[in-house]
Amino acid sequence: MEKQAQMRKEVGNACFRKDKLGAAIDSYTEAIALQPNVAVYWTNRALCFRKKKEWTRVEEDCKRALQLDRNSHKAHYMLGLALLEKEDYTGAISELGKAWDIMRSIAPHGEKADELWRVLAKAKFMEWELTSSEHHWRLQNLKEVCENAFREYSFLHEESGDSAPNYLSGQLQLLNEVFDKASRADLPTDVPDYLCCKITFDIFTDPVLTPSGITYERSALLEHLKTVGNVDPITRQPLKESQLIPNLAIKGAVQEFLKEHGWAYNMA
Numbered sequence: 575m576e577k578q579a580q581m582r583k584e585v586g587n588a589c590f591r592k593d594k595l596g597a598a599i600d601s602y603t604e605a606i607a608l609q610p611n612v613a614v615y616w617t618n619r620a621l622c623f624r625k626k627k628e629w630t631r632v633e634e635d636c637k638r639a640l641q642l643d644r645n646s647h648k649a650h651y652m653l654g655l656a657l658l659e660k661e662d663y664t665g666a667i668s669e670l671g672k673a674w675d676i677m678r679s680i681a682p683h684g685e686k687a688d689e690l691w692r693v694l695a696k697a698k699f700m701e702w703e704l705t706s707s708e709h710h711w712r713l714q715n716l717k718e719v720c721e722n723a724f725r726e727y728s729f730l731h732e733e734s735g736d737s738a739p740n741y742l743s744g745q746l747q748l749l750n751e752v753f754d755k756a757s758r759a760d761l762p763t764d765v766p767d768y769l770c771c772k773i774t775f776d777i778f779t780d781p782v783l784t785p786s787g788i789t790y791e792r793s794a795l796l797e798h799l800k801t802v803g804n805v806d807p808i809t810r811q812p813l814k815e816s817q818l819i820p821n822l823a824i825k826g827a828v829q830e831f832l833k834e835h836g837w838a839y840n841m842a
Contacts, residue, residue, distance in 0.1 A: 579608035583615060595622045613643035620652050632656040647676035651690060654697070663701035670694040692779035699777065699832060769828050773798065773807060778828050781821040786811050789821045 586601030602619035609615065620635035636653035639646050654669035674690055765777045771791035780792040786809040790798075798807050799815060806813045 575608050579605040579612065579615070582608065583618065586618060590618070590622060595626055598622050611642055613639040613646050613649065616642070617646060617648045617652070620649070624652055624655065629656040629659045645676055647673045647680070650676065651693075655693065658693070658697055658700075663697055666697045667694065667701060670697060695779055695828075695832065702832075765831065769824065769831055777831075778821075778824055781824040781828075782818040783821040784813055785817055786813075789824055792818065 582601045582605035586598045586605065589595075589598035589601060599619055599622045602615055602622065605612070605615045606619065616635045616639035620632045620639065623629075623631040623635065632652055633656040636649040636656065639649040640653070643649070650669045650673035654666045654673060657663075657666035657669060670690065670693060674687075674694060677687055677690055769777055771778055771781070771794055772788065773794040774791050776791070778789070778791055781789045782792045782795060783789050784795075784806055786806050788806065788808055790807070795807070795818070796815060799813065804812060804814050
């Protein structure tokens with residue numbers, strides 16, 4: 575059984591490398607049928623579903639893999655991606671964080687660690703934007719309730735000839751000032767232009783500096799060099815991947831921005 579399952583896994587790996595995802599899935603499924611208690615068979619099949627963007631299947635396979643091996647950083651990572659697609663930011667951040675904790679003990683530096691950090695940073699930022707927007711909405715509703723209560727109370731006193739309305743008017747103004755201040759603190763803040771890539775217009779996660787002095791998101795720039803040619807997207811000067819330098823200053827500024835607006839993350 576074990577040998578047969580391993581053979582089916584190897585066939586699946588070969589199919590995956592050739593981008594024959596359907597055949598790879600079939601082979602991994604056969605390996606699972608032979609040995610359902612091997613976590614890697616489930617994560618390998620989940621990787622195929624990830625490439626096909628079948629996120630429900632990714633989630634199912636990763637959860638099964640984690641039942642067998644709680645230290646599978648691949649399962650935590652892909653489960654985090656699946657939950658992120660569902661906009662379950664809390665769940666995604668939890669799984670991605672577990673993947674990062676495991677990754678730090680294995681290989682804290684390198685492309686895989688950088689990719690994991692970028693996804694985790696994006697998830698955290700998206701969660702912050704959603705949370706702050708919801709909090710702002712709740713504050714506005716509470717403000718309206720309080721204003722209506724003040725106005726109703728003031729109206730009742732006006733009918734009785736009481737002088738309280740003048741006092742209540744001042745309290746209403748104070749109420750508005752308090753809620754406006756609280757509301758401004760929770761509004762999603764626009765990311766400064768210098769912290770955003772000129773290609774993607776998104777906040778930097780892996781900024782690189784070109785000889786022309788312009789900073790781009792690494793993945794976006796590499797895609798440009800691959801599809802358009804070896805030229806700077808803006809200056810049109812000749813540019814090769816070997817000339818790119820990590821912009822640590824901008825990366826640090828991004829981390830400070832995220833820290834100031836609700837989250838900090840340190841790549842140990």
